[in-house]
Amino acid sequence: MDKVDCIVIGAGVVGLAVARVLARAGREVVVVESHPAIGMETSSRNSEVIHAGIYYPTGSLKARLCVAGRDALYAYCEERGIPYRRCGKLVVATSDEQRSKLAAIHAQAHANGCSEVVALSAEEACIMEPALSCVAALFSPNTGIIDSHAYMLALQGDAENAGALFALDSRVIAGSANADGVELTVRSGDGAEIALRAQTVVNCAGLQAPQLAAQIAGLERDSIPVPYFAKGNYYSLAAPAPFSHLIYPVPEAGGLGVHLTLDLGGQARFGPDVEWLENGHIDYTVDPRRADRFYREIRAYWPDLPDAALQPAYAGVRPKIAPSDAAAADFLFASHGNLHYLGLYGIESPGLTAALAIADHVVALLESNSSAA
Incomplete structure (x- = not known):
């Protein structure tokens, strides 16, 4: 031996x-x-996003290690010449009912040490991204993207x-x-x-x-x-997207909602959604029929998304240790x-x-x- x-x-x-x-x-x-x-x-x-650490419960390992890891990762990218861009992201409320959730995210961000996150009016957000539709937003300047x-x-x-x-x-x-x-x-x-x-x-x-x-x-x-698997499907955009920042809706149960991310070449992709897998069977196939829900969710913040613009891209699976009905x-x-x-x-x-x-x-x-x- x-x-x-x-x-x-x-x-x-x-x-x-x-x-x-x-x-x-x-x-x-x-x-x-x-x-x-x-x-x-x-x-x-995954989305190849460098997260700022704004969502996670204060004091949790996710919150503490995300903030520390984010700072270490940006420094490591500089040191090793790894392609990345600190592009920032907007978290958007698309209805008045979501304003309170947005305010809670803002408070959570500051509690986690992300004091750079600022609240924006709809007008301020649309100056940054004219194609965006929202009633209010948060801006996280320390969110970025990386060549994973x-x-x-x-x-x-x-x-x-x-x-x-x-x-x-x-x-x-x-x-x-x-x-x-x-x-x-x-x-x-x-x-x-x-x-x-x-x-x-x-x-x-x-x-x-x-x-x-x-x-x-x-x-x-x-x-x-006990392991649980939550699949996330991604779709790419057939045409250029009119955005320079990442766009995130208010989070949904099990994930952060169908958000718009960009790769380092400027190509837009949308996702992930949340699809709980049964019996531990891991399948990376992206069902084109799931795009119908994507169109609805994306048009809440980008009304001008063209018809037939989304195409299946790839899928990932989250290694969860809590079931779908638990926090x-x-x-x-x-x-x-x-x-x-x-x-x-x-x-x-x-x-x-x-x-x-x-x-x-x-x-x-x-x-x-x-x-x-």
């Missing part, structure tokens, strides 16, 4: 950030990823330069945890199996994190969260009674923005576990 210091399971943006910070701290790191390339699930199927693939490549490069090794197309199929460490059985794409014993295992498997934890004997099963759960970091294991669960939005701060939080938790051992 081969022995290693740290195994990070999952090479999405959070796993890459965790591997980077552990390797740069001098630890021996092996990253095990079931796909043949990095970032092939949630990390590459370039970001993940930079994280991978930093990790490898610090000595981290990557085992792609390799899947954890079993494991056991005890007081001395964690043993994992890893199967490669060609069917070969290898047993690894690690002093530290960090489960960053995203959508599969709870299922993977359940495969490791010796962890307290009752504390492993959104916070990020969860859990050891399940074993100080050599740390599982990351429910790392949905703002996980991309918060990844660098999440990695620092993981290191702090591991150091605390080490002191307690």
Whole structure:
């Protein structure tokens, strides 16, 4: 059996950030990823938005790690030459009934430390975006967009330069945890199996994190969260959009509503909606018929959206740990009674923005576990 210091399971943006910070701290790191390339699930199927941190409950991990991660991410983009743009976004109320919700978001933003978020009248918002229709708005200047693939490549490069090794197309199929460490059985794409014993295992498997934890004997099963999957569909715009900022409606249950985002080339896309998946079946197909609802929601803030302008683009799935009829759960970091294991669960939005701060939080938790051992 081969022995290693740290195994990070999952090479999405959070796993890459965790591997980077552990390797740069001098630890021996092996990253095990079931796909043949990095970032092939949630990390590459999102809006590529750098969130400001305005929505999340004050004091929550999502709020704290988003704000810290946002600042760290902008600095990292500058340092590493990663393409990004701090374009800002408008959160818009399209009816008088939504004014109170907008005011609550404004108060939440300031409570979370986002004092730069300002309230705008309809006239002020329309000066910024003449094609917009609203009764009031908030402006978040620290919201931006990023090339997520370039970001993940930079994280991978930093990790490898610090000595981290990557085992792609390799899947954890079993494991056991005890007081001395964690043993994992890893199967490669060609069917070969290898047993690894690690002093530290960090489960960053995203959508599969709870299922993977359940495969490791010796962890307290009752504390492993139940996974729920919420699909988000995206549509692209066939013609240029008359917007230079991101446009978000007042949030809906389960997500932030069908919003308009821009890529770094100026191409507009709309989404995600919220489609809860049954029986854990993950399907990335975008049903063209769902566009009917998109047209209705988008025209609430952009009445001039042309007919037949939307085309199916892609879909992503949020790794949730609370069902559709419950309040959104916070990020969860859990050891399940074993100080050599740390599982990351429910790392949905703002996980991309918060990844660098999440990695620092993981290191702090591991150091605390080490002191307690």
